[in-house]
Amino acid sequence: MTTSENARKRKWLWRWRNNPLRRRDDIVEAWIVLAVWAVVAVGGTVSGLMTAHAALDVFAHQRADRQTVRAVLLDDVRRATVARGGSTDRRMTSVSWMTPEGATRTGRTLVDNGLKAGAHVPVWQDGQGRLTAAPPTTEEATIESGSLGIAAAASFAGLAFGTGAVVRWRLERRRIDQWGLEWELVGPQWGHKTG
Template sequence: MRTTPHRREWRGNPLRRRSDRVETWVGLVLVAGAAVGAPAVGWGVGDAVHTSLLHTAQQERAERHRVAAVLLEDAPGVSSPADPETADSGVNAPPVLVRWTGRDGVERTARVQVGAGLVAGDTTAVWVDRGGRVALPPLSRAQAEAYGIVAGIGGAGAAGGLLLALRWAVHLRFERQRLDAWEQEWRRVGPDWGKRPT
């Protein structure tokens, strides 16, 4: 059976130096590690972040609740009322003054961002903490999953990138050694190169 050039390269090509073989095997191990290890790292990181955020979301839900608040002024730039159910989130809108009654029966006011199209007298939902202060909405399960996925992808990418960078560093190290060896050999035989025996 005839051996293909590729198989000869692995079996013992006389032109392949020991450093070539070592570099090839180290490279294969690192590439295999990137292919198998990077997804495993990504899965672990993503799962850890997701679990941690689910715990955080559970704590936030226990510490915060929604109240119905009445707008005391129109949302900026609004000239006519709109359906609060279809209004924009108002994330970039300036905050407006709202009023609500806390669980303790105390009436409170604060400036919050509301959906576009709301006018004075409309009702909006506001998240507050146990002390009655305005708070951000608790983290949702969907957000925890999304952050976990992003963290997992980032972890896998970082692990894979690190192993591939290590593979490149190994290649450069072996290449430097080969060039040094070649230079030493050339210093030994170079002066006699091309001379005819007498």
């Protein structure tokens, strides 16, 4: 180990070494920092993994529950006019479809522009026969659950760091108050001349 690395290590671990200037609050602060990092490492990992697994389960349930059916357009879908900001390729319109139990339902969904009434379009329905969005593909579910897991881990880490920062700030305030009390005792003695 080089001299600069050794000096950096000593500087970083100064609260843990025996030192006549080390106060009780320095030891408490060192334990707080260690505890915060341990909570972030373990808790952040656990919360991120749990969130990602829960999201994967929800997406798998959506893929199992939702199915595509053919619906019939009830109205013509006019082509969109180009407006400020561009045009859209899909428009909201009324459709009719059959539920898994054989009942006919109507609802509104997005379909491609330029279709005529009576045209067949694919729509997604849930297990109760309600219109719903298409479930995410396996790849989309993996990416989204990973993103949710990272967000959960980051949120947990932020909460732990914030809590640690508040505790350290309170400790610092207490230290400053103690220094003020000590200075009130020692300060007046400095005004005296020594013989």
